[in-house]
Amino acid sequence: MEDEFYNLSVKENDLKTYVIRFQELAVLCPNKAPNNEKLMEFFIGGLPRSIEGNVTASKPQTLEEAINITL
Template sequence: MKCNPAAFLETEGAVELLRWFKKTESVFGISKCAEGKKVKFAAATLQGPALTWWNAKIATMGLETVNQMPWIEMKQLMTAEFCPIEEVQRMEHELWNLKVKEYNIMAYTQRFNELALMCLRMVEPERVKVDAYIQGLTDNIKGEVTSSKPANLNEDIHMAHKLMEQKS
């Protein structure tokens, strides 16, 4: 079976990194990758600036040390390098101020989900995430979505899309 590991280039910032983590972990699961092999496997998918950074880590820490590193530690190192606190703060600000533009609920939902993945402290627990999503909706559907009392984000999104469709 071909698992198609995703390459990580480090050209699009934190969202790209998070997507790469998710895709890589999916491949780990499909291929039943042993914990001791995850870092080697993931490192083999690095390209461009990310590969240069990883080679510098190897030079500093030693090949044996990085190859014995747990996957969680590699993720922490990569997050520290490719998701600087300033970028996370910028994304938190964007999430806080995110609004539906030109009635494009699809674009709003996609960006909300991307930002929510990177700004976990702003959208936990689930009720806070639901409220944050509702906050960015247009005024003509915000009240109806709120009064439907969605239990989770999926219900929230479904209701918002349905209402936006009716309004346009």
Template sequence: MNPLKFDGSEGATALLERYQSMESTFLHIECPEDKTTRFASSVFGKRALTWWVQEKSTRGAEVAKALPWEELKGIMNEDFCPPNELMNLEVEFFNLKQVGSDKVTYTARLNELSILVPHLVTPLSRGISKYIQGLPRQIQDSVKAVLPKLFARRLSLLHPCLTTTLRREPSKATRRL
């Protein structure tokens, strides 16, 4: 399984596809967590490769290659998501609502956007609130009434950083509901 190449000029949505491709490859080849950035950087080309050479020069090659995958994605978001596209994604995020009973599409798009605009779902309580606000009004109260732990477990469908945050600080996340 080969991950999609990344040249750094495709925009935010293509960047998200590269992340998904890379994470799928990590799982498939059982890539150790401490090697994910080394492996991910092997598919950089053109502008992305030039950027990576500069990152290694600035940080030191070994430090750059040892960056955790989530941190590398954050740095890449800053450098490869044009500000106007990022602003459009933020607007889409704020306006995102579930249409009808299609919770799968709503949850999937919220997940995608949370990867590209993680500051809008951090801390976890903010992500949970956004999820609930996007649900149809008639079910928001029902969802809020569900035990917070049960609801938080269901959020594992959302962005992995939300799940990671939940594991680190469950009491803070659930208290704010």
């Protein structure tokens, strides 16, 4: 499960499924992303490059902000 958390990425442009699974794994593996910065790093890293750039440029402060920008 921890490997899935580290390697999770968007499949077939299904952002909603990615967001839901990421949130589930963040709850199940809380020690793998010990702070909000790391959590957002993992989340943004799993996005397609075209979206990753937009989210990063928006400089979200929380995971929720990053998710809202993504969707």
